Amino acid sequence: MPSYDDPRRTADRDHHRERSPSRDTSRDSRSRDDSHGRGRPQGNYDEHRDTQYGRSSHGSYDNSRSRGRGGYGSNRGYGRGDSRSSSRGTFSDDRRGSSGGFTHPSSASAEKLPELPSSVPIPENGGELRLRNRDGRGTVGRALTVAVNHFVIQSLPIVKVYQFDIRMVVPPSSRRRGSEKVSAMQQAKAVLKAQQLWGENFVFDNVSLGWSSDLLMPIGDSRNAFLDLNGHTAEKPNQVEVSMRNVGALNIKKFVDHITTSKSSGTHSSDPEIEDTFKALNAVYRQDPASRFITRPKSTAFFIRAPSLSLVLQSTGGVLEALRGAFQAVSYSFGHLSLNVDVVCSAFYVPNLQMVEVAKAMAGISSQQGLHEIGSTPMFRTGCERLVGMFFVVRHLNAVRNTKKMRIQRLSPNGARDTSFEELDRSSGQSARTTVESYFKRKYDIKLLYPNVPLLVCKDGMFPLELCYTPEGERYKEPLQGQETADFIKWATSPAFVRAQQIMDNVKRFAWHTLSIPASMGLSVSTSMLHVPGRALPAPDLVYGSGTSRGEASGGQWNLRGKQFLKAARFRSWGLMYLAGGARQADDTTLQGFCKSLLNSLGTVGIGTPKGPPAFLRGNPQGDLKEEVTELVRKTGGHFNTKPEMLFFLLHDKANPQIYKVLKSVCEVEFGIPSQVMIVEKALKDKGQMQYLGNIGLKVNCKLGGMNSKVEEPLFRQARYMMLGGDSSHPSPGELRKTPPPPSFCALVGSYDSSCTMYSAVATSQVSTVELIGSFRPMLKELLRRYEKRNNDLPGAVIYWRDGISESQVPEFMDREVKDLKATFNDLGKKVKITIINCVKRHHTRLFPQSERGDKLGNVLPGTLVENGKKDFFLVSQSALQGTVRPCHYTVLLDENELSSDDIHRLTLNGTFSYGRATRSVSIHPAVYYADQVAERAKLHVRATEDGAELKDVHDDLKYTMYWQ
Secondary structure, three states: OOOOOOHHHOOOOOOOOOOOOOOOOOOOOOOOOOOOOOOOOOOOOOOOOOEOOOOOOOOOOOHHHOOOOOEEOOOOOOOOOOOOOOHHHOEOOOOOOOOOOOOOHHHHOOOOOOOOOOOOOOOOOEEEEOOOOOOOOOOOOEEEEEEEOEEEEEEEEOOOOEEEEEEEEOOHHHOOOOOOOOOHHHHHHHHHHOHHHHOOOEEEOOOOEEEEOOOOOOOOOEEEEEEEOOOOOOOOOOEEEEEEEEEEEOOHHHHHHHHHHOOOOOOOOOOHHHHHHHHHHHHHHHHHHHHHOEOOOOOOEEEOOOHHHEEEEHHHOOOEEEEEEEEEEEEEEOOEEEEEEEEEEEEEEOOOOEHHHHHHHHOOOOOOOOHHHHOOOHHHHHHHHOOOOOEEEEOOOOHHHHOOOEEOOEEEEEEOOOOEEEEEOOOOOOEEEEEHHHHHHHHHOOOOOOOOOEEEEEOOEEEEHHHEEOOOOOEOOOOOOOHHHHHHHHHHOOOHHHHHHHHHHHHHHHOHHHOHHHHHOOOEEOOOOEEEEEEEOOOOOEEOOEOOOOOOOOOOEOOOOOOEOOEOOEOOOEEEEEEOEOOEOOOHHHHHHHHHHHHHHHHHOOOEOOOOOOEEEEEOOOOOHHHHHHHHHHHHHHHHOOOOOEEEEEEOOOOOHHHHHHHHHHHHHHHOOOEEEEEHHHHOOOOOHHHHHHHHHHHHHHHOOOEOOEEOOHHHHOOOEEEEEEEEEOOOHHHHOOOOOOOEEEEEEEEOOOOOOOEEEEEEEEOOOOOOOOOHHHHHHHHHHHHHHHHOOOOOEEEEEEEOOOHHHHHHHHHHHHHHHHHHHHHOOOOOEEEEEEEEOOOOOOEEEOOOOOOOOOOOOOOEEEEEEOOEEEEEOOOOOOOOOOOEEEEEEEEOOOOOHHHHHHHHHHHHOOOOOOOEOOOOOHHHHHHHHHHHHHHHHEEEEOOEEEEOOOOHHHOOOOOOO
């Protein structure tokens, strides 16, 4: 058996390394939090669950596969979870029986998947990796065991795995446009041809690195080869030059030392040798699914087009479909090296659709309407512009060129009939001007049906829309809208017990135990979910003005029945605008009755309301909304002889979203008046009206500067704390294609009361896609000025909750934002202790109940916490209305306040119960939640100027209110 100092394991490497690219920091999706007082029933699912996740009876992985060939790490066992597993925490396949519920689409799958082995033997080239679950630091709460969707990598190589630098270029003789850059299609074809050069045990990351357990050449040596692609001839060369260099063997021993001694988690490291090993592991397990499933370069998501895994979204005109796929990535979490496997859903274009039909759907034009009528209209061109950036294929060329995907760069100003170009006659060498319409008729004998519609322009030329088709696997990159979103969510959302089975189905599809390349490198992976210890934290008691009762929020939700707000606001002057929607109009009697119901509901929770009716105005949704709001303000001021203190707007549910933007912008920027928009179909409906108005009351009180409730947090009695929250919101991929692209918006919110419940906010804009807040210091100074004005002093301790910082961005974040945070207090001459907590929702770790029963959807209960290291933990703080709950991953990056683990856990959970506009605990600390909402609201405050656009500040009168609620 080779030992660690075996000569074969010596890493003879040079310093020719590739740095890890930054990770995706796009906006994390929020859990859907509801603000009503009562939870909706979700169906009567059978809770008697009898089988474990995976195959082994103890729910982790089998110890019997160790064959004494030696291994890595201390001999401390596998971390297989609590052997006292209860049948109450597991799920059986008969759970969707007559007791209620539904049959999820995946449960009806006709796909036949192979069974997984109960144990996976360690390959001859592998050494057993012995790790164990990390010991928790917290002590508060009830101990329990949960399953996590991580599958332990149980062995690593004891043979050398060599790393190669790979470079592909187009040689001069094969260049069509003077560039040596290899296209994605050329690279894919070159990789297939290179198998003879690389051998069967080679892995390529599709960027610049490769690995093999075979010594293909001596360390330090290079090799070049010219690969002939399709259609290559001496007269018309079509080649790719591939160069590879052996840079040495991976330092597996150093990697093992890192994961056995590191107290942190994650796969990012400043040590290039550690980073390279993580890259190699990801590439090894990505190569096989990338060759079989729909995916993108470097993506960790894989999709299959199958009836049981797809749904055409009819609300998109039938041009988009939702696909359910699999996520897979190497993870170092909970003290284990593992593969994190999850379910992912995404929208794709339905393949083989004519682009004409896609453009019509994007423009909202019926598929029955002919292009002769609307082909040259601005509406149709707008639909065509939404296609820019996507790929397409054609069918009128030869077989090879018909498979080539081409990216749309822009649209032509005119159609094929009015667009001309210089056509070269190859036989005579002369060129003549011709139109695109004439060219296609002469060259391909194609008479264009729609010669007046725009042409699709790409680097290969111009193509008529009617000759272009959607390719296989083309992802839709824009946000879904309205009913599209509802349809997608309804299909994609799965109860936890269904999602657990879907995850195991994905493990079957990956079939790691059958792959030859990982086996050649000594790698093996368990086929059962990892079990880890956790704790169920007690829910806090909420304090209201009246009606407070202990233990009411233990399930993560409560109601307002019999309660009044802790600090109820009041308003004396108010106005109401009703924006009628077509034929659906409410009469004056109905609106008068609604106003009485609204005032009565607000008064029930303690809000001080006027005795009389509001100043009323019927608005025109198609009119000048700014002028109409101005008229409402004037009319309200005249009616009450004072500035309006609250404005209400009634809109129909199908109203143009632009109306909301204008209303909020005018009220919050121009006049500084809190406003509340309500949906007519909900507000005026007798059934559920009181519940709806109760939710409105929660928002109105926050917007008027009131406090609905608070949580008694012991830390806040020891020092004057300030909660800070920071976030950035970025443009969508479609918006980024605009010239110039819209900016990113950043927000900073800060509490200013002793219970850290009431917040003030500032927002700014900056260059697109930049995550770190560039104007952090002036924004923080403004929040501190407001804090000092209310408290006659600055805070003595600050906790900064930051959203969306990836592992690779942490050093820069600490060097910029945290450095600015400290410098700001130094400038003010105030010594403050600072704690920094990174909050991440965009991850794929899910928790499933194991030793205890979950809720009716199979989710762990609110308050479930699993520690991932020192002051590093996953917390489920919310109850689920539907689907599978996503825990939030909290990591303490700095703690000058020297808080204990129990203090941080309690502080975090308690904060989620103090979210202003809900009678439910929410999925993430409200400081982060508010920062996200403020960044999104800032988009509504942008005004056009002569130089482009400008973000307007919120009116001074709203600085101490949570206007964004």
